Amino acid sequence: MGVDEKSAGAATTIRLSPEARAFYAAQAEAFGQMSMSSFIAMTLEGVMRETQGSNSDQPQRQLKHQIELTRDRVLHLFRSHGYEPQEIAVFLSEFGVTVSTLHDEKAFIDAISNELLDKVRRHFHAPYAWLGSEQNYSWQPRGIWYKSTEGAIRRLVALTKAGRMPEVLVLRSRKARFEEAFERGDKAAYEPVGIVIRKQHSQHGRVHKLYETWEFQRWNYGKCRHYLKALIEWIERQSKAPTLYDRIYVQGLSIDPGLLEKLQSGQLTPAEVLEIDRQDGSTMWYPDDLMDPKLSSEKSEIDYVLQHYCDQTVFDRYLAALTDRDLDSQPTESSQRLNKAVLETEEDL
Known part of the structure; x- marks a missing residue:
C-alpha cells in the first residue's frame, strides 16, 4: 500500500x-x-x-528495559507452565509477594531479589543469566545421558523417590529418517535426538508439569545411539521389576523441525514447544521398540549395546533402590553408598 x-x-x-x-x-x-x-x-x-531518543537518557532507558524484562521473564515462566496468579503468590510468598503485588507492576519489581530469582531458576531449570535479562536464551541443555548412562539413571531414580513421577520424552524431528542415519552415519542428513524429562510438582492439591531439558545428540553417530539405547533398556527393565514407587515411562515425540530447532537453541522453553506441538497434533513414536528384537529396525546393534553399554551391576543397583522402603533405616554399608549416589544431585528435584 x-x-x-x-x-x-x-x-x-x-x-x-x-x-x-x-x-x-x-x-x-x-x-x-x-x-x-x-x-x-x-x-x-x-x-x-x-x-x-536523547543520548542523555539512554542508560536510564536501558536499565528500565532490563528491569522490566526480568519481571516479564519471571512471570512468563509461571504462566507458560499453567500457574494461576494465586499459585504464583503462594510460591513466592516468602518474598512478600501477594496477588496484589502481582497486580502492581512496580510493587512486583520491588519484590524481585537475587534470592527470588534463584528459587525460580531452580524450580524451572532456567539459566540465572536469562532471568537477569543478560542473554536471549531461555534454557541450557544439561549433558546428562551421553557417556553417562548411570548419571541419567541416578537422576531418574532420585526424581522417582522424591515423588516427581518423571516421564522420559525422547524427541526427534517429525521428518526424521533414522533408518538412513543408522545405515549411512554422517554421510546422511543430520538427525538430532534429545531428551526432555517431564515431572510433576504439587502445590496445595494442584499438579503442574515441569521440565528438564537434557542434551541433544545426533542419531548418525553410533555411540550416541548406544548410550540412549542403554538408558531405554534400563527403563524397560524397571517397568517389569519390583518397585515401591511409580513407574518411569518413556515416550517418543516427533516434533516440527522448526520447533525442535528453537528448543535446541533455547529460543523456546520445553513447556512452550510441547504445548505448540500438542496444538498442532503431536506425533508419537516408540523408543522402547529400538531394543526389541522383534520390532527394532536396528536389531543388528542390540547385542552390542547389551554387551558393551548395559552394566548389569549398575542396572541392578538402581533397580534395588526402587525396592528399599527406607534406605536410612538401619542402613548397611552398601545401602549407605547407594542412598548417597541416588539422592545427591546437583540441581533441586
Missing part, C-alpha cells in the same frame, strides 16, 4: 501480510476518522522518535 499523505512527501510502498493489514485497519478504525495509511505513518514516526 502507499503512504502518500501531503505531509509525508514522496509516496512510499509498504508490503503488509494479511494479518498485519487486518490489524492496522482495525486500529485505524478504532482511532476514528483516520485512514489506514495515516495510522501506519503515525506508528512509524513514533517508532522513529522512540529509537532516536
Whole structure:
C-alpha cells in the first residue's frame, strides 16, 4: 500500500501480510476518522522518535528495559507452565509477594531479589543469566545421558523417590529418517535426538508439569545411539521389576523441525514447544521398540549395546533402590553408598 499523505512527501510502498493489514485497519478504525495509511505513518514516526531518543537518557532507558524484562521473564515462566496468579503468590510468598503485588507492576519489581530469582531458576531449570535479562536464551541443555548412562539413571531414580513421577520424552524431528542415519552415519542428513524429562510438582492439591531439558545428540553417530539405547533398556527393565514407587515411562515425540530447532537453541522453553506441538497434533513414536528384537529396525546393534553399554551391576543397583522402603533405616554399608549416589544431585528435584 502507499503512504502518500501531503505531509509525508514522496509516496512510499509498504508490503503488509494479511494479518498485519487486518490489524492496522482495525486500529485505524478504532482511532476514528483516520485512514489506514495515516495510522501506519503515525506508528512509524513514533517508532522513529522512540529509537532516536536523547543520548542523555539512554542508560536510564536501558536499565528500565532490563528491569522490566526480568519481571516479564519471571512471570512468563509461571504462566507458560499453567500457574494461576494465586499459585504464583503462594510460591513466592516468602518474598512478600501477594496477588496484589502481582497486580502492581512496580510493587512486583520491588519484590524481585537475587534470592527470588534463584528459587525460580531452580524450580524451572532456567539459566540465572536469562532471568537477569543478560542473554536471549531461555534454557541450557544439561549433558546428562551421553557417556553417562548411570548419571541419567541416578537422576531418574532420585526424581522417582522424591515423588516427581518423571516421564522420559525422547524427541526427534517429525521428518526424521533414522533408518538412513543408522545405515549411512554422517554421510546422511543430520538427525538430532534429545531428551526432555517431564515431572510433576504439587502445590496445595494442584499438579503442574515441569521440565528438564537434557542434551541433544545426533542419531548418525553410533555411540550416541548406544548410550540412549542403554538408558531405554534400563527403563524397560524397571517397568517389569519390583518397585515401591511409580513407574518411569518413556515416550517418543516427533516434533516440527522448526520447533525442535528453537528448543535446541533455547529460543523456546520445553513447556512452550510441547504445548505448540500438542496444538498442532503431536506425533508419537516408540523408543522402547529400538531394543526389541522383534520390532527394532536396528536389531543388528542390540547385542552390542547389551554387551558393551548395559552394566548389569549398575542396572541392578538402581533397580534395588526402587525396592528399599527406607534406605536410612538401619542402613548397611552398601545401602549407605547407594542412598548417597541416588539422592545427591546437583540441581533441586
